[in-house]
Amino acid sequence: MELLRSIGISEPVLQFMLINAILGLSIYLTLFTGMFSLANAGFMAIGTYTGVILTQQFGLPLWGGLIGGMLLAGLIALPIGLPVLRLRDIYLAIATIGFGEIVRILILNFDPLVSSIVGQPIKMTYGALGISGIPQLTQTWHLVVFLIIISYCIARLHRSRFGRAMAAIRQDEQAAANMGINVVYVKNMVFILSAVLAAAAGVLKAHFARTIDPGDYGFSQAVDILAFAVLGGTTTFVGPIVGGFVLTAMPEILRDFKQYRGIINGVILLLVIVYLPGGLVNPAGWARLWQRLRGKSSFKPVEAETG
Amino acid sequence: MLELRQVSRLFGGLQALSQVDMTVPANKIVGLIGPNGAGKTTLINNISGLDHPTSGTIHMNGQPIQRAAPHQITRLGIARTYQNIRLFSEMTVLENLLISQHSQGKASALESLIFSGRYRREEQTLRENAAVLLKRFNLEHLAHLRAGTLPYGDQRRLEMARALAINPRLMLLDEPTAGMNPVETHELGTQILRLRDEGMTILVIEHDMSLIHQVCDEVYVLSFGQIIAHGTPEQIKNDTTVIEAYLGREDE
Ligand SMILES: Nc1ncnc2c1ncn2[C@@H]1O[C@H](COP(=O)(O)OP(=O)(O)OP(=O)(O)O)[C@@H](O)[C@H]1O
Numbered sequence: 081m082e083l084l085r086s087i088g089i090s091e092p093v094l095q096f097m098l099i100n101a102i103l104g105l106s107i108y109l110t111l112f113t114g115m116f117s118l119a120n121a122g123f124m125a126i127g128t129y130t131g132v133i134l135t136q137q138f139g140l141p142l143w144g145g146l147i148g149g150m151l152l153a154g155l156i157a158l159p160i161g162l163p164v165l166r167l168r169d170i171y172l173a174i175a176t177i178g179f180g181e182i183v184r185i186l187i188l189n190f191d192p193l194v195s196s197i198v199g200q201p202i203k204m205t206y207g208a209l210g211i212s213g214i215p216q217l218t219q220t221w222h223l224v225v226f227l228i229i230i231s232y233c234i235a236r237l238h239r240s241r242f243g244r245a246m247a248a249i250r251q252d253e254q255a256a257a258n259m260g261i262n263v264v265y266v267k268n269m270v271f272i273l274s275a276v277l278a279a280a281a282g283v284l285k286a287h288f289a290r291t292i293d294p295g296d297y298g299f300s301q302a303v304d305i306l307a308f309a310v311l312g313g314t315t316t317f318v319g320p321i322v323g324g325f326v327l328t329a330m331p332e333i334l335r336d337f338k339q340y341r342g343i344i345n346g347v348i349l350l351l352v353i354v355y356l357p358g359g360l361v362n363p364a365g366w367a368r369l370w371q372r373l374r375g376k377s378s379f380k381p382v383e384a385e386t387g
Numbered sequence: 388m389l390e391l392r393q394v395s396r397l398f399g400g401l402q403a404l405s406q407v408d409m410t411v412p413a414n415k416i417v418g419l420i421g422p423n424g425a426g427k428t429t430l431i432n433n434i435s436g437l438d439h440p441t442s443g444t445i446h447m448n449g450q451p452i453q454r455a456a457p458h459q460i461t462r463l464g465i466a467r468t469y470q471n472i473r474l475f476s477e478m479t480v481l482e483n484l485l486i487s488q489h490s491q492g493k494a495s496a497l498e499s500l501i502f503s504g505r506y507r508r509e510e511q512t513l514r515e516n517a518a519v520l521l522k523r524f525n526l527e528h529l530a531h532l533r534a535g536t537l538p539y540g541d542q543r544r545l546e547m548a549r550a551l552a553i554n555p556r557l558m559l560l561d562e563p564t565a566g567m568n569p570v571e572t573h574e575l576g577t578q579i580l581r582l583r584d585e586g587m588t589i590l591v592i593e594h595d596m597s598l599i600h601q602v603c604d605e606v607y608v609l610s611f612g613q614i615i616a617h618g619t620p621e622q623i624k625n626d627t628t629v630i631e632a633y634l635g636r637e638d639e
């Protein structure tokens with residue numbers, strides 16, 4: 081911790097790093113199965129509001145809110161996934177962005193909507209103001225333990241029938257189906273798992289950040305989650321963890337550069353995407369970059385070609 | 388074993404298959420030949436569930452499959468290869484063979500978390516099966532290479548091995564010797580005959596007439612989506628309609 085603090089990473093920053101690593105893993109699951117879904121911010125919102133309402137308004141402990149939030153996100157993911165996962169690529173991305181917006185607007189208007197249905201004033205999501213004064217229940221060690229458990233599960237998943245089916249679907253969906261894989265089932269299961277994980281991250285985050293509002297879960301949050309996975313790389317599950325850590329810590333480490341830090345942050349992101357297309361955690365990408373740099377510095381084009 | 392009745396497939400205005408009747412008897416090798424664009428691949432796509440007929444029925448051992456999903460058809464014991472190789476090229480040769488045994492496994496992802504007995508036994512069995520196939524198709528030394536990096540002929544044989552790992556009763560082979568030299572082609576013919584001797588039923592699309600003569604018990608000829616002839620390889624060779632259908636093509 082002392083070491084971390086010396087480079088500008090305080091305990092709250094560390095907590096955000098851990099949360100963002102979990103969020104990166106949630107989108108990693110869908111990306112690894114070849115699904116370009118941006119629904120995670122929406123599921124995060126559903127999970128967070130459910131969890132917070134359970135702990136703050138019903139007095140449940142953290143794990144109660146966590147399970148409640150994960151459960152509702154998973155239950156909603158099923159009917160969303162069935163129709164939406166027929167779409168592919170950019171069409172899936174657009175449809176899931178639409179889902180996220182619907183969630184955000186529903187939460188924004190939840191109180192008047194429910195009040196008019198039940199016939200008496202109800203205050204649950206507090207509209208655009210959001211909820212504040214959320215009990216401080218999440219400890220850093222909770223996040224560390226959670227991240228370790230999730231990492232273990234995903235590592236094991238990759239060595240199972242189900243995990244191999246995920247990889248096969250990403251590479252060739254039709255061939256995977258011809259190998260006996262129920263593509264619709266696998267895709268929907270992964271979509272649900274991803275939603276549940278995003279929900280868990282949201283609940284845990286709300287219980288140390290202490291305030292939430294619908295604006296936290298819009299398009300920009302969806303893109304941030306994608307950035308964690310893309311920057312870190314999706315060839316292994318370590319990628320999104322590193323991506324979440326780096327993208328969260330970088331602005332803090334660069335704090336001494338004051339007004340320039342946003343620019344430096346952006347430039348580093350750009351450099352990685354241009355020169356390391358497979359992300360930070362991708363040995364083949366680093367090897368290629370190394371070859372390129374060597375090829376350029378030695379003034380022998382012949383050698384560069386054979387290398 | 389496999390019965391097609393009046394199978395038609397329309398792509399917009401194009402009649403890719405037109406009232407095709409075909410029977411593939413158990414434990415026989417049936418050839419399917421025809422000029423380019425005749426509809427041969429379309430026929431295999433329709434049997435394997437990647438595509439569905441506009442009309443007509445397909446039965447596998449009495450079960451209708453013309454509306455079934457690909458994985459259901461696979462579970463009935465039908466495996467296929469592709470005209471354009473479609474291996475999981477980012478994965479290793481071994482992983483390709485593990486994936487195609489998917490429906491033989493039962494262990495859930497949860498069981499893999501706790502290393503349950505069933506999970507470990509199953510993984511063991513999958514690997515043993517894969518090892519047998521690697522040996523059979525001379526791919527042992529390549530097991531841990533990425534499938535996409537293999538030479539062409541090895542990729543073709545891996546496709547055969549992968550289809551066989553499904554443990555099928557019927558194999559659909561779409562031009563398995565495309566791009567192979569005559570020696571490799573003959574070797575593959577020997578493999579196909581060996582499969583038949585072990586009890587497999589095979590429907591094979593082929594342009595190479597020598598292979599057709601080497602392995603096929605009977606042959607169907609498809610032209611513009613219609614079956615124009617059916618008989619033994621000898622009968623087909625001398626059939627005038629077949630010769631006409633191929634007229635103007637000088638590669639046989
Ligand atoms: N998905 C599709 N949409 C529209 N037309 C298609 C489709 N698939 C195939 N066709 C058309 O159907 C016809 C039959 O194609 P098919 O690939 O089955 O021929 P083939 O007999 O396998 O030919 P080849 O010997 O070249 O492999 C062709 O005219 C092709 O253009």
Ligand SMILES: [Mg+2]
Pocket residue numbers: 427428429470
């Ligand atoms: Mg074809």
